Amino acid sequence: MSHLTVPKTFKLYIGGKFPRSESGRVYEVVTAKGAFLANAAKASRKDARDAVVAARSAVSGWAGATGYNRGQVLYRIAELLEGRRAQFVDEIRRSEGVSESAASAQVDAAIDVWVWYAGWADKYVQVAGNGNPVSGPYFNVSTPEATGVVAIIAPQESSLLGLVSVIAPALVSGNTVVVIASEASPLSAISLGEVLATSDVPGGVVNILTGSAAEIAPWLASHADVNALDLAGAGDLDWVDLQIAAAETLKRVLPPEVGIAAPSVERVTFFTETKTVWHTKGLI
Amino acid sequence: MSFLDYAPAPESTAILNLRENYGLFIGGEFVEGHGTPFSTISPATEKHIAQIANADASDVDAAVAAARRAYDRTWSKMSGSDRGKYLFRIARLVQERARELAVAESLDNGKPIKESRDVDIPLVAAWFFYYAGWADKLDYAGLGPAPRALGVAAQVIPWNFPLLMLAWKIAPALAAGNTVVIKPAETTPLTALIFAEILQQADLPPGVVNIITGAGDTGQALVNHTDVNKVAFTGSTAVGRAIARSTAGSGKKLTLELGGKAANIVFDDAPIDQAIEGIVNGIFFNQGHVCCAGSRLLVQENIHDEVVSRLKSRMSTLRVGDPLDKNTDVGAINSRAQLDRIRELSNVGVDEGAERWSPACELPDAGFWFAPTIFTGVSTSHRIARDEIFGPVLSILTFRTPAEAIAKANNTPYGLSAGIWSDKGSRILGVADKLRAGVVWANTFNQFDPSSPFGGYKESGYGREGGRHGLTAYLESSGWTAPALTKGARK
Numbered sequence: 001m002s003h004l005t006v007p008k009t010f011k012l013y014i015g016g017k018f019p020r021s022e023s024g025r026v027y028e029v030v031t032a033k034g035a036f037l038a039n040a041a042k043a044s045r046k047d048a049r050d051a052v053v054a055a056r057s058a059v060s061g062w063a064g065a066t067g068y069n070r071g072q073v074l075y076r077i078a079e080l081l082e083g084r085r086a087q088f089v090d091e092i093r094r095s096e097g098v099s100e101s102a103a104s105a106q107v108d109a110a111i112d113v114w115v116w117y118a119g120w121a122d123k124y125v126q127v128a129g130n131g132n133p134v135s136g137p138y139f140n141v142s143t144p145e146a147t148g149v150v151a152i153i154a155p156q157e158s159s160l161l162g163l164v165s166v167i168a169p170a171l172v173s174g175n176t177v178v179v180i181a182s183e184a185s186p187l188s189a190i191s192l193g194e195v196l197a198t199s200d201v202p203g204g205v206v207n208i209l210t211g212s213a214a215e216i217a218p219w220l221a222s223h224a225d226v227n228a229l230d231l232a233g234a235g236d237l238d239w240v241d242l243q244i245a246a247a248e249t250l251k252r253v254l255p256p257e258v259g260i261a262a263p264s265v266e267r268v269t270f271f272t273e274t275k276t277v278w279h280t281k282g283l284i
Numbered sequence: 285m286s287f288l289d290y291a292p293a294p295e296s297t298a299i300l301n302l303r304e305n306y307g308l309f310i311g312g313e314f315v316e317g318h319g320t321p322f323s324t325i326s327p328a329t330e331k332h333i334a335q336i337a338n339a340d341a342s343d344v345d346a347a348v349a350a351a352r353r354a355y356d357r358t359w360s361k362m363s364g365s366d367r368g369k370y371l372f373r374i375a376r377l378v379q380e381r382a383r384e385l386a387v388a389e390s391l392d393n394g395k396p397i398k399e400s401r402d403v404d405i406p407l408v409a410a411w412f413f414y415y416a417g418w419a420d421k422l423d424y425a426g427l428g429p430a431p432r433a434l435g436v437a438a439q440v441i442p443w444n445f446p447l448l449m450l451a452w453k454i455a456p457a458l459a460a461g462n463t464v465v466i467k468p469a470e471t472t473p474l475t476a477l478i479f480a481e482i483l484q485q486a487d488l489p490p491g492v493v494n495i496i497t498g499a500g501d502t503g504q505a506l507v508n509h510t511d512v513n514k515v516a517f518t519g520s521t522a523v524g525r526a527i528a529r530s531t532a533g534s535g536k537k538l539t540l541e542l543g544g545k546a547a548n549i550v551f552d553d554a555p556i557d558q559a560i561e562g563i564v565n566g567i568f569f570n571q572g573h574v575c576c577a578g579s580r581l582l583v584q585e586n587i588h589d590e591v592v593s594r595l596k597s598r599m600s601t602l603r604v605g606d607p608l609d610k611n612t613d614v615g616a617i618n619s620r621a622q623l624d625r626i627r628e629l630s631n632v633g634v635d636e637g638a639e640r641w642s643p644a645c646e647l648p649d650a651g652f653w654f655a656p657t658i659f660t661g662v663s664t665s666h667r668i669a670r671d672e673i674f675g676p677v678l679s680i681l682t683f684r685t686p687a688e689a690i691a692k693a694n695n696t697p698y699g700l701s702a703g704i705w706s707d708k709g710s711r712i713l714g715v716a717d718k719l720r721a722g723v724v725w726a727n728t729f730n731q732f733d734p735s736s737p738f739g740g741y742k743e744s745g746y747g748r749e750g751g752r753h754g755l756t757a758y759l760e761s762s763g764w765t766a767p768a769l770t771k772g773a774r775k
Contacts (some may be wrong), residue, residue, distance in 0.1 A: 127426070132751055134733035135410070142737045142751065227742070240533030247528035249697075250521070250540065250743045266427075266761065273699075273741045274748050277716050279726040 010040045010186065012047060012210060013193030015054030016203015022046045027211065029186060032097020040186045043209040045219045048178065051207035052223050055149045055176040058204030063146040063174030067122030073200045074118035074171060080195045081111050088160055088188055095185040096159060110164040116263050117168035124172060128269045137281040144272035146174035147252060148227035151220035153213050155233035155260055159185035162260050163192060166232045167206060169267035175228070178207045178220060182233070186210035213237060221245040228252040228271050232261055290603070293610040295397045299384045305335045306473070308343055308497060309480035311350040312490025317343050319498060324473055327394035328607050328616040328651040336473050339496040344465070344505040347494040351436045351463040352511055354491030359463050360433060362489075364420030371416030371458060373486040378409040378451075381482065385447060385475055390607040392474035393446055394616030394652070395570050397608050407732060408451040414734035415455035418755050422460065425752055431759040433461030434537055435513035440503040442519045443469035443618050444573040444674075450476050452749045453516055454493060455734075460758035462514060463492050467506055470499040471619045504530075512536060514758060518575075521672075521698075521743050539747025539757045541575065541739055543672040544700030547693035548578030548729065549715065551686075552587045554705035558727060560594050563678070566703060566729040568602060568614055568656050572676040573622070575744075576701035578729055580669055582689050585682040592660055592680065599656050600643040614676060617652040626654050626675035633659050633668035638679070664695055672698070686711060690718045699741030703729045722748070 010029070011018040023044035029037045041047075062070070081088065085107055092103035129143040150170040155162030159182040167177050181189030193208045209216055214237050221229055221242040229246045231239045235256035246253050254270055261267060305321070307314035319338030326333055339347070359367070378385065385408070386401040395404070423429050437457045441449035446468055457464050468476040480495050496502060500523075507515045507527050517527050518541040531538050548566050550559050566578025583591050607615035617623040634640050638659040647653040654675055662669050662679040669679045683689040693702055702721040704712050716724045722740045725731060732738065737748035747757045 130737070130752055132733065132736045134731070134736050136731070136733070138728065138731060140733070140736050142748075142753065147741075243532035244529045247525055247532060250525060250528060250542070250745060252746050253532075255535070273720075273722065274737050274739070274753055275716075275719075275722060275724060275741075276737050277713075277724045277726065278728055278731050278736070279712065280728050 007038065010038050010190045010210065012041045012043055013190065013197070013206070013208040014047065014051045015207065016197060018193065018197070021211070022050070029095065029184070031094055037094060038187060040190070040210045042211040043216055045216070047209060048216045048219045049223070051178040051209060052149060052220070052225050054204035055178050055207050056225050058176045058202055059146070059148055059174070061202055062176055062205045065174065067125065070172070070174060071118050071121035074121060074168065075115060076199050077195060077201065078111050078114040078118065080199050081107070081114065084191070084195060087191060091187040091191060092160060095187050106158055106161045110161045113161065113164050113263050114168055117172050117268070120172045120265060120268055124265060124268050127265060128272065128274070132276070137283055139279040139281055140276065142274050142276040144173065144269055144274050147271050147273050148175060149225060150175045150177050150228045150230060150271050151223070151226045152177055152179040152230040153217055153232060153234040153237070154179050154181050154189070155257065156182045156184060156236070158260050160188040160192065162233065163189050165261045165263065166230055169263075170230065170271050171205065172268045173272045175271050176205045178209065178226070180209050180211070180213045180216055183211070183213055217242055218245060221251070222248060224249050226251060230254045232257045290611045292606070294606060295387055295390070295608045295610060297387055297391065297608065299387055300391070302334055302388075305337075306477045306497070307337045308339050308347065309477065309495040310343070310347045311494070312484065312488070314480070317497070319343070319502070322470065324392055324471065326391050326651070327471075327618050328648070330650050333392060333474060336497045339467075339498040339502045341505045343496060344502065344509060347465045347496050348436060348438075348506075348509050348511050350491035350494050351465050354489055355435055355463040358489045359492050360461060364422060364461070367458060367461065368416045368419035370486060370488050371412050371419060371455060374482060374488070375409050375412035375416060377482045377485055378405065378412060381478075382406070382409065385478060387608065388478055389447055389475050390615070393443065393472050394607050394618050396612040396615045397610055398612070399570060404445055404448045407734070408447050411448070411451035411455045411734045415459040415755070418456075419459040422759065425755050425759060427756055427759055427761040430762045432762055434758060434760060435462060436511060437462045437464050437514040437516060437758065438506045438509060438512040439464060439466040439516045440507060440519065441466065441468055443472040444570060444575070446472035447475040447479060449518055450479060452518075456749070456754045457514075457516075457758045458492065460755055462758050465494045465496060465506060465512070467496050467498060467503050470497070473497040507531065516757070517541070524745055537757070537760070539749070540745030541747070541749060542743065542745040544575045544577070544698045544740065544744050545580055545670065545672050545696045546576055546578045546701040546703065546721065547580045547582050548703035549582045549689045549693060549705065550584065550587070550591060551706040551708070551711065552584040553707045555707060555727065556587070556591065556594065559705040560591070560598050562703065562705060562727070562729045563595060564598055564602070567678040568676050569730050571614055571617055571654070573618060573674055574730065576723060576730065578701075578703050579673060579678060581678055581680045582683050582692055583680060585684050588682050592658075595658065596641065596643070599658070602643065602645075602656055604645050604653065604655060605648060614656055617654050617675065620652055622674065623652040623654060626673055626677060629668060629671060629673045630657060630677055633662070633666065633679070636666045636668070638662045638666055638668060664692060670696065686715055690715060694720045697743040700744035701725065
């Protein structure tokens with residue numbers, strides 16, 4: 001007896017929920033050869049703004065968690081990715097038109113990147129912070145902390161690894177994220193949302209939009225409640241205009257990457273602010 | 285005559301050996317500028333000090349070309365230890381000529397000699413001394429082995445701490461191996477030009493540091509020059525925003541140290557005597573021309589009246605007047621334009637319903653002066669609680685709980701600095717954690733040190749100056765990445 005498949009409806013991931021685009025729009029996601037795969041939600045300006053609201057309200061909880069706690073929560077995502085490996089391999093294979101082994105290698109790399117970044121959560125402060133030997137009777141220490149809400153344009157290629165390579169480093173220090181997934185291959189992004197929703201990541205910490213980055217990114221770049229902008233996957237967009245828009249509220253901006261960003265602690269510390277605290281010492 | 289009346293004790297200007305005309309310092313020499321020269325005056329007397337060259341676009345070209353040549357041929361090939369030795373030499377020369385520099389700074393800027401002598405110039409020497417030692421230790425800066433200099437750095441600095449801001453910019457840039465074109469503010473070019481003479485005495489290779497004078501259009505031409513690799517700016521948020529826009533997409537590494545509206549939070553268990561001194565230091569140091577000034581005083585409601593009364597009594601002892609007098613606490617406002625802005629915002633404060641108070645004090649007839657001023661009954665929506673005044677004007681607000689203090693302190697687009705006054709350690713650390721500000725002073729205020737990173741959150745800019753962090757603003761990683769992940773995906 002044959003089984004008639006039940007296709008999944010791919011929706012957005014905002015504030016821990018899976019809404020459709022408020023605009024009611026969808027776009028066709030096709031295979032590398034052009035065959036219909038799915039209808040993905042085509043996020044609007046309103047969806048982007050809703051995502052920023054969700055991300056902002058999640059900052060204090062996520063940034064306020066201990067590094068140890070964030071590290072475990074992030075590591076848990078790698079565990080869940082491992083369990084869903086077959087689904088991701090299948091989606092990548094169909095959507096990107098790559099071989100099973102290439103898709104499998106991408107999932108492996110994505111899992112390894114998660115684990116690598118997860119381990120930074122309770123260490124980056126030690127590496128990027130300092131006790132400062134000021135010349136006076138003062139306690140003085142510099143520590144990095146999350147900058148707040150980071151808007152990200154994910155790489156177009158390597159839909160899962162590319163996405164993981166940009167959201168994981170922003171999450172390490174306690175930032176929350178609004179990410180625009182690969183336009184052509186958004187399926188693994190939404191499936192990652194399902195992983196996040198069933199892990200211990202609080203709703204709103206990661207918000208995933210699918211649709212046209214060219215249409216949505218300007219609203220995020222100019223949004224006054226976004227602290228930083230990662231243009232990793234914006235190389236083919238008018239990204240200089242996005243950087244100019246971001247200057248209005250002096251957002252921290254990472255320029256486009258060629259290919260997939262290599263894992264680096266600089267991607268973690270870029271989305272942090274260094275706070276230096278002085279206190280008088282008694283002269284005893 | 286009361287005990288507060290002191291006989292005049294002016295620092296002599298005989299130590300100065302000023303020229304009548306100053307050119308642009310390009311390629312190790314003073315050269316003529318092609319713009320219309322301007323006069324630098326003493327804001328305390330409005331008297332002319334010297335004629336200053338004005339750099340036009342062709343002068344900016346020449347300065348950047350000199351810096352590029354020096355970078356390619358000399359500075360990038362020199363060992364870190366030799367770069368360091370030049371910086372040590374500069375530090376020593378600044379120490380040797382400290383009194384002269386302090387007098388020139390107070391003359392040109394209007395700040396009290398006791399501040400230029402005891403704060404500005406000693407910190408200038410300390411800054412060069414600190415970064416000198418970094419020049420041959422860049423592998424330890426935290427960017428992995430063999431980090432690279434960026435190239436030519438374009439630096440634009442403000443008028444509030446003229447020579448100190450120059451040191452903040454030049455010392456780390458040179459230590460990291462960059463060459464520099466720097467533009468001092470048009471109202472305070474004097475000490476930068478004396479510093480050029482120090483560079484000659486230090487025998488610094490020509491073109492490693494180029495100092496060009498001029499106004500906003502000179503600065504604009506400099507930061508937008510296509511052959512600079514790094515832009516560092518300290519000044520207003522509006523100009524910083526314009527620079528962020530104009531350098532977008534250029535690949536220039538940018539650091540911005542912009543405005544602030546710092547909250548100085550006083551809890552009811554604070555050591556009140558020290559807090560009063562801290563409040564005064566926080567807002568009246570350098571006439572309040574301080575981006576990190578504690579310009580919003582948040583006082584716990586139950587001690588508001590006591591704090592205000594003690595503050596008024598302390599303010600009555602502040603001596604306002606001749607910057608060169610060693611007894612002066614508050615000097616001259618730096619320029620007529622700044623004085624106009626302070627007056628305008630103070631009038632807005634009165635119009636919006638806040639209560640204004642200044643101690644009785646006689647202000648000189650000539651020059652630009654503004655008496656130390658406090659506003660009580662200020663609410664968070666008032667412009668004097670939101671806009672940076674950049675003058676000796678304090679807005680006093682109240683709060684009841686730590687949570688309310690934090691919410692009010694963070695209720696600003698700025699995030700440069702903050703102060704906390706309390707005897708309770710756990711409260712200080714808890715509040716410091718929640719303040720969105722780059723520098724938090726607890727039971728002290730306005731402390732600076734070359735080893736201590738300084739810089740803001742949000743619209744106060746990005747990047748840090750000072751410490752290891754300040755060094756990395758002038759370096760890039762050589763591309764080294766974590767070995768465990770360079771092997772790529774498992775098969």
